Amino acid sequence: MSDLRARVQSVLPGIRKDLEDLVRIESVSADPARAGEVRRSAEAVRALFDAEGFRTAIVSADGGAPAVIAHKVGPPGAPTVLLYAHHDVQPENDHADWDSAPFEPTERDSPTGRRLFARGAADDKAGIAAHLGALRVFGDDLPVTVTMFIEGEEEVGSETLPALLAEHRDRLSADVIVIADSGNWDIGVPALTTSLRGLVRMDVEVRTLTHAVHSGMWGGLVPDALMTLSRLIATLHDDAGDVAVDGLEATPAAEVEYPEERLRAESGATPDVQWIGTGSSVERLWTKPALSITGLDAPKVDGASNTLVPAARCRISMRIAPGDTTANAVACLQRHLERHVPWGATLSTTVVDTGEATAIDATGPAYDAARAAFAEAWDGTEPVDMGVGGSIPFIAEFLDAFPQASVLVTGVEDPDTRAHGANEGLHLAEFERVVLAETLLLRNLGARG
Structure with missing residues (x-):
């Protein structure tokens, strides 16, 4: 263990430099104008694994963004481990919200320790760097056969991932799949x-x-669309704040304590706001449905005229519990809206996108190896089995494509990473533990065969 820890520390400066070089590439997959940067990012990732002696290729399917597949053979009879991350990043949005340039990696203090700030410094170029660090520790003496799969369109929904998995199934088939795109429970708690x-x-x-009409002449008889939409939106939750759409699934959550002061600090909730819903906090965040209004089309207050608004539109974002399906959720939501639209208003709905929920059977030798590795890397702290309220739909694609594989979802993030937001940052001390944990995981998997 002490030897592996020393070897991890010896490779970290080079890994840090490689991560910073990747971060400087503006691989925003949602921006067509930066498609060339996404391609340049894939080429940079390929070069990194070329240098480690991997057989590499840049691939795409159905006109999708470039991904990197790389392969290096381990000892005869050793298991094959697929290491996943993605090299595309979210848009940086308003640069004024950042304390330093979003694509120039900058190290500085944070309330929880030293961090490297930049778009992609954590999500998910640090996932690539963590894989690379573990591999450099072993060099040509890998304990397992390793396949790398570095995707290029995760941040825009992985639309062509099913086609990629089907086209390259033989090259990507593995005994264990490690998906480095999630996070840890807390600083110091894997x-x-x-x-x-x-x-x-x-x-x-x-x-x-x-068409719009005069509010004085027709108000009181004709309902305006904003008021009508507001009443419809109000039916989506009950008085306690639980989602009131019939037919949605909910499941129990792990018994994990989420202290009130931590909830307040990490959510950014104002001091007097009350939580909505019933059940434990982790059930409400991980294993029960949630529904939010994330957009609303309406006239601005400044300059609003005295007219009845003829039509109003909103975007509903609904998270569905593990065990439910998007087909069921869409049908339940559509049925609820049709039943509750008031005053005979004309209702139109459009499904923007969907992503399936995931529940992983976290048992078996691969999970035993992972838990042992994490506890060792975090000096005896056992890992938490954590749910995530957000969605990573591509994980369900891996489970479907490779049902024989054990799928481990790990990551480099922590509660203050601020992925997708301004001032995204990688906690540097935790990153070292992540690299050590993955090194130990590969060691354990090789030892177990």
Whole structure:
């Protein structure tokens, strides 16, 4: 253990440099103008694994973004481990919200320790770096056969991932799949992600008029669309704040304590706001449905005229519990809206996108190896089996494509990473533990055969 820890520390400076070089590439997959940067990012990732003696290729399917597949053979009879991460990143949005340039990695203090700040510094180029660090520790003496799969369109929904998995099934087949795109429970407390909620996004429009009319002449008789939509939105939750859409599934959550002060600090909730819903906090965050209004089309207050608004539109973002399906959730939501639209208004709905929920059977030799590795890397602290309220739909694709494999969901993030937001940051001390944990995991998997 002391030898492996020393070897991890010896490779970290080079890994840090490689991570910073990757971060400087603006591989925003959602921006068509930066498609060349996404390609450049894939080429940079390929070069990193070329240098480690991997057989590499850049691949794509159905016109999707470039991904990297790399392969290196371990000892005869050793298991094959697929290591996943993604090299594309979220848009950086308003640069004014950042304390340093979003694509220039900058180290500075945070309330929880030293961090490296930049878009992609954690999500998920640090996942690539963690894989690379563990592999460099072993060099040409890998304890297992390793296949790398570094995707290029995770941040835009992995639309062509099923085609990639089908086209390269033989090259990607593995005994164990390690997906480094999640996080840990807290600074100093590792985790294995074992459940993720699914996602349904739907645009909803109500129309009460063919055109706008004078509010003084027609108000009191004709309902305006904003008021009508507001009443419809209000039916989506009961008085306690639970989702009131019949037919959705909910499941129990692990018995994990989430202290009130931590909930307040990490959520950014104002001091007097009350939590919504019933059940434990982790059930409400991980294993029960949730529904939010994430967008609303309406006239601005400044300049609003005295007219009845003829049509109004909102976007519903609904997270569905592990064990439910998007097909069921869409049907339940559609049925609820049709039953509750008031005053005979015309209702129109459009499904924007969906992503299936995931529940992982976190038992077996691979999970035993992972838990032992995490506890060793975190100096005796056992990993938490953690749920995630957000959605990573591609994990369900891996489970479907490779049912014989053990799928481990790990990651480099922590509660203050701020992935997808301004000032995304990688906790540097935790990153070292992540690299050590993956090194120990590969060792354990090789020893167990």
